[in-house]
Amino acid sequence: MGGVPTVRTTCPSCDTVLIDAGALTVRRRPDATQSECSFVCPDCVQTVVQPVSDKMVPVLIGAGCLVEDWGVSDARSLHPSGGGITEAEIQDFVASLDNDDWFGELLS
Numbered sequence: 001m002g003g004v005p006t007v008r009t010t011c012p013s014c015d016t017v018l019i020d021a022g023a024l025t026v027r028r029r030p031d032a033t034q035s036e037c038s039f040v041c042p043d044c045v046q047t048v049v050q051p052v053s054d055k056m057v058p059v060l061i062g063a064g065c066l067v068e069d070w071g072v073s074d075a076r077s078l079h080p081s082g083g084g085i086t087e088a089e090i091q092d093f094v095a096s097l098d099n100d101d102w103f104g105e106l107l108s
């Protein structure tokens, strides 16, 4: 093994995909039980948001995924631990959060 850890997850379009841990963001919700992870599918370049069980959160963090805490102000809550995300991508992501319809767009 060695090298960058990969996370096995699923894309709604491509089924099972492998994501570099550093390219996956875990969003923890301190006020709720359900956390989420988001990533850009390497096959269809679509942003995918998946629910993550609380048991999986420390596993993903241990693998080197980025962590974002909901309820803390957006970009400053990102803790890049493995690289893989650029400032421009963060800006795009923050901009998408300002759009009330962002979640619906991801699902469409």
Ligand SMILES: [Zn+2]
Pocket: 011, 012, 013, 014, 015, 041, 042, 043, 044, 045, 046
């Ligand atoms: Zn895909």
